Amino acid sequence: MELGPLSDIASELGVTDIAVTCDGTVWVDRGQGMRPYALRVPFANPQAIRDFAVRLCSQLGRRLDDACPIADASTVEGVRVHAVIAPLVPQGAAISIRLPDAVAPNLESLAKNGMFPSEWMPLLEGFVERKASVLVTGGTGAGKTTLLKAMLMRCAPGERIITVEEVRELGMLDHDNRVSLVTRDANMEGKGAIGLSQLICATLRMRPDRIVVGECRGGEIVDLLRALNSGHRGGMTTLHANQVAAVPSRLVALGLLAGLSPQATAALAQDAFDVVLHVSRVGGRRCITQIGRLEFAEGKLRGNLLSGWNGSQMLASQQWPGFVRAWSR
Helix, strand or coil, rough: CCCHHHHHHHCCCCCEEEEEECCEEEEEEEECCCCCCCCCCCCCHHHHHHHHHHHHHHHHCCCCCCCCEEEEEEEECCCCCEEECCCCCCCCEEEEEEECCCCCCCCCHHCCCCCCCHHHHHHHHHHHHHCCCCCEEEECCCCCCHHHHHHHEEECCCCCCCCEECCCCCCCCCCCCCCEEEECCCCCCCCCCCCHHHHHHHHHCCCEEEECCCCCCCHHHHHHHHHHHHCCCCCCEEEEHHHEEEEEEHHHHHHHHHHHHHHHHHHHCCCCCCEEEEEEEEEEEEEEEEEEEEECCEEEEEEEEEEEECCCCCEEEHHHHCCCCCHHH
């Protein structure tokens, strides 16, 4: 993909995000938060920013114009582009680019970079090898997809992985027996749209060993919960949430979008996921800060925190030793 004036910074090792604001300011995240970046040849005016955004999206087959002023697209390799043009923004365009890791992440490299304490390595390996169903939670840019990729890299070569995404972000996943499904927008006549729910249902007929949904943020969560409750273990997905304790309310809210009652969502969720891994930014560094699980008690679904880590100190509940023995490699 040709990134024009942003090509130099995009090629730098460690750059994860590039943003261009309406006034032409470029911001870059190298893993320590956004910092301003001075282009050798800055954007001349707002129209130049808009034209650049239109060219980016055109490369990816996405329309960006007055009739369709928001575009979200990605390359097969996992470069993700989001653009919004005026009048939704004051002038020109606002562009956000998410870059995949130059080298596919693995658990060893994440541990070396301080994403989690070394004591957790056998546990994370055990989740994959014992086919735990894993829910990765956290905020935007916290490292959810990076952790997901690293865990999937541990899967046995013969396992058949079916990934489902709105835009491809798992492009660097090096696994031979893998099928990548991506949603499709409606055409000019408003027909032909294929959503996440349809794709999740399709995976069940594709002989999956693992069903992986890049991100659940709508009613498709119900289809995934049903799939994980029908004998398909080892599935993984990500979800936006503030902490392990907040996961049940997020699941219920998404279930309501699909017309499912809170009680029904709780009933499906309690056996769908074996573990919740929550990632956060700690001093600019991406870390697994909480490990927990979903439990149904007193008529409610609860997110039970088993262990926490703040980047230097680790806390554990009384249930933690038994949980580690059950799942560690």
